[in-house]
Amino acid sequence: MANQTGGFGLRSTYTLGSTPATQGLSEYPIETAPGKGLYQNDPASKQGAGSVGYLQDAANGTMDDGITGGAGWANNTANILPMNGVFNGAFYVDSTTSKPTWGNTVASGQAFGTNYNTGSTDGVGFVNDNPMQEYVVKAAGAVTVAAMAGDLTYNMADLSTSFTSGQSTVKLATGASSAAGAGQYAFQIVRIANDPLNSDNTAINSNVIVRFAPGSIMSVKY
Numbered sequence: 577m578a579n580q581t582g583g584f585g586l587r588s589t590y591t592l593g594s595t596p597a598t599q600g601l602s603e604y605p606i607e608t609a610p611g612k613g614l615y616q617n618d619p620a621s622k623q624g625a626g627s628v629g630y631l632q633d634a635a636n637g638t639m640d641d642g643i644t645g646g647a648g649w650a651n652n653t654a655n656i657l658p659m660n661g662v663f664n665g666a667f668y669v670d671s672t673t674s675k676p677t678w679g680n681t682v683a684s685g686q687a688f689g690t691n692y693n694t695g696s697t698d699g700v701g702f703v704n705d706n707p708m709q710e711y712v713v714k715a716a717g718a719v720t721v722a723a724m725a726g727d728l729t730y731n732m733a734d735l736s737t738s739f740t741s742g743q744s745t746v747k748l749a750t751g752a753s754s755a756a757g758a759g760q761y762a763f764q765i766v767r768i769a770n771d772p773l774n775s776d777n778t779a780i781n782s783n784v785i786v787r788f789a790p791g792s793i794m795s796v797k798y
Contacts, residue, residue, distance in 0.1 A: 671689040
């Protein structure tokens, strides 16, 4: 049976050790009128240049801070900051209606109004930043777990502008890998997902379980 083709980004599942995930979310600031949109289930990081410290979508080929993301993200890049985790929605005050707004996505160029509780025009991004979290994701190519798991690391393909109702359809870029270490990519394959409808690993769009590679995600918030 062919794999289902629809992508869904990084979908939370269990944590390492197969314990249930708490699904707790931490809050990070989003700068008003971001240059690139942020989409639910995309990897997210803080900007390491320009508006340093603001949340950005790390699945973009070029992130808001001008640093390479997407399939080319590498943790030895100048000014790059570790991943925060996976973006799961946002809150902001709409600059046009002045209404509090919750959404799965923040569109590119979306201007925020003043939050009268804080006096700031910053938005709030909700991120699953548990470094032990596992995620289900679709693979953009064939997967051979015996050869591709272990120390090899991978990135998300640059598909952050492809989404459905604010949810990312990004997939794991299996065409390029890096050994764990200074130049590693962001994710490691843990195992195959137990999903009969998406279990053909010789074809594209099979479901696999990944985690953030050690050193690519913040172990503590700062």
